[in-house]
Amino acid sequence: MNNSAPNSANTSADTDRKYVLHPFTNLSGHEDLGPFTIVGGEGIYVDDDKGNRLVEAMSGLWCTSLGFSESRLVDAAMAQFKKLPYSHLFSHRSTQPAIELSERLVEIAPEGISRAFLVNSGSEAVDSAIKMVWYYFNALGLPKKKRLIARKRSYHGVTVAAGSLTGLPYAQNGFDLPAIDVMHCETPHYYRNGRDGESEAEFTDRIVNELEQQILDADPDTIGAFFAEPVMGAGGVLIPPAHYFEKVQAVLKKHNILFVADEVICGFGRTGNMWGCDTYNIKPDMITCAKQLSSAYQPIGAVLISERMYDAFVSGSNTHGVFGTGNTYGGHPVASAVALETLNIYRDDNMLEHVRTVSKTFMKRIGEFGSHPLVGDARGIGLIGAFELVKDKSTKEQFPPSDKVAAQVMAAARQHGLITRALPGDGVGVCPPLIITETQINDMFDRYQLALDTVHQKLSG
Numbered sequence: 001m002n003n004s005a006p007n008s009a010n011t012s013a014d015t016d017r018k019y020v021l022h023p024f025t026n027l028s029g030h031e032d033l034g035p036f037t038i039v040g041g042e043g044i045y046v047d048d049d050k051g052n053r054l055v056e057a058m059s060g061l062w063c064t065s066l067g068f069s070e071s072r073l074v075d076a077a078m079a080q081f082k083k084l085p086y087s088h089l090f091s092h093r094s095t096q097p098a099i100e101l102s103e104r105l106v107e108i109a110p111e112g113i114s115r116a117f118l119v120n121s122g123s124e125a126v127d128s129a130i131k132m133v134w135y136y137f138n139a140l141g142l143p144k145k146k147r148l149i150a151r152k153r154s155y156h157g158v159t160v161a162a163g164s165l166t167g168l169p170y171a172q173n174g175f176d177l178p179a180i181d182v183m184h185c186e187t188p189h190y191y192r193n194g195r196d197g198e199s200e201a202e203f204t205d206r207i208v209n210e211l212e213q214q215i216l217d218a219d220p221d222t223i224g225a226f227f228a229e230p231v232m233g234a235g236g237v238l239i240p241p242a243h244y245f246e247k248v249q250a251v252l253k254k255h256n257i258l259f260v261a262d263e264v265i266c267g268f269g270r271t272g273n274m275w276g277c278d279t280y281n282i283k284p285d286m287i288t289c290a291k292q293l294s295s296a297y298q299p300i301g302a303v304l305i306s307e308r309m310y311d312a313f314v315s316g317s318n319t320h321g322v323f324g325t326g327n328t329y330g331g332h333p334v335a336s337a338v339a340l341e342t343l344n345i346y347r348d349d350n351m352l353e354h355v356r357t358v359s360k361t362f363m364k365r366i367g368e369f370g371s372h373p374l375v376g377d378a379r380g381i382g383l384i385g386a387f388e389l390v391k392d393k394s395t396k397e398q399f400p401p402s403d404k405v406a407a408q409v410m411a412a413a414r415q416h417g418l419i420t421r422a423l424p425g426d427g428v429g430v431c432p433p434l435i436i437t438e439t440q441i442n443d444m445f446d447r448y449q450l451a452l453d454t455v456h457q458k459l460s461g
């Protein structure tokens with residue numbers, strides 16, 4: 001690796017230290033470490049300001065599905081900038097890109113979804129969905145049904161309401177969250193939460209029974225919706241056990257609780273189907289999505305809702321005058337045009353087929369890491385996965401948090417030209433751009449191997 005920084009890079013690193021407040025960053029640590037600055041990219045690779053080319057094995061933040069040099073998206077943005085750089089969707093106004101994108105989203109959405117509400121990010125999608133749950137039950141004359149359920153270790157974003165749903169302490173500590181009425185239920189992570197001697201099916205039944213008991217204890221008439229990522233991403237890439245979602249949905253249906261599928265990571269092919277809902281037989285009342293919707297080339301997200309909810313919104317709006325929520329940039333024409341072109345590329349390039357094909361190599365390679373001395377659990381689906389690092393494979397004993405072992409792997413990976421991410425529970429994430437080829441998958445996992453070996457040698461030496 002080339003570690004001699006040109007002067008301009010040094011200067012901009014100093015300027016960064018001086019002026020930039022970084023999200024999800026240890027602020028005092030940043031004063032020592034400085035920024036890791038990316039200056040360009042091509043395909044699945046990004047280039048840093050020191051001249052290194054790295055495999056972007058996290059697709060940025062689980063989002064750059066088409067990699068870093070898709071000219072069709074650049075052209076779509078330019079064409080729309082020239083035609084109409086801005087307009088909005090308030091008060092009956094509309095634009096052609098927003099109309100076409102909404103139609104396409106409904107066309108590809110799971111059965112029963114009939115409208116799209118365009119926003120700018122995943123957090124905004126989740127926040128809007130929370131407001132819609134409340135609006136829906138008010139319109140139905142069930143104003144007590146306002147509490148929400150999310151899972152421990154879930155990630156639903158950072159705004160005050162979405163950040164309250166998020167079940168990860170590091171995203172709440174110091175911010176007085178949760179700030180709305182949220183109940184967190186058990187994480188469907190058999191490897192870590194299954195009891196001794198408990199089969200996966202028994203584990204699933206137990207946590208679904210516990211969920212129902214929580215609902216009964218809290219009073220089902222006070223609970224509006226259950227929010228869930230089909231595969232929990234930022235919490236550690238936690239793959240649900242077989243039939244977990246069918247069983248959860250049966251409980252929710254019994255108690256008239258809506259199912260909101262947070263597809264911000266899973267949506268648009270990540271699990272090998274268009275939606276995580278398709279992969280796990282989820283019949284959602286609402287979907288939140290973002291990220292791969294535009295391959296992250298423009299900030300855009302959406303809330304997709306069922307006709308049943310839409311009908312209630314119409315009756316609510318008859319009472320209240322307007323459906324009083326939305327954002328200046330929601331459905332921005334340039335972002336919508338780029339999202340539409342992203343969906344065109346998925347279709348033209350048979351992206352789902354591609355993911356299913358290369359996923360075979362991805363899953364084979366990830367599975368082989370199960371025998372690595374540092375890896376307790378190696379898991380994945382489609383093109384998303386993780387390794388869970390343990391001190392003792394037979395007892396699943398974890399490393400002391402102070403060892404920061406996943407962060408050590410992340411740092412070692414960088415030395416081997418690989419960008420990965422440390423996840424809660426000593427997880428190390430794998431989430432490459434969907435365009436990755438079989439050869440590149442093998443090369444990427446060879447680099448993971450080197451990173452794990454480096455840390456293992458250090459720990460055992």
Ligand SMILES: Cc1ncc(COP(=O)(O)O)c(C=O)c1O
Nearest residue numbers: 121122123155156157262264265
């Ligand atoms: C499942 C899920 N929901 C919501 C969000 C929040 O999205 P954003 O960062 O665009 O606000 C994320 C971000 O990673 C996510 O993974």
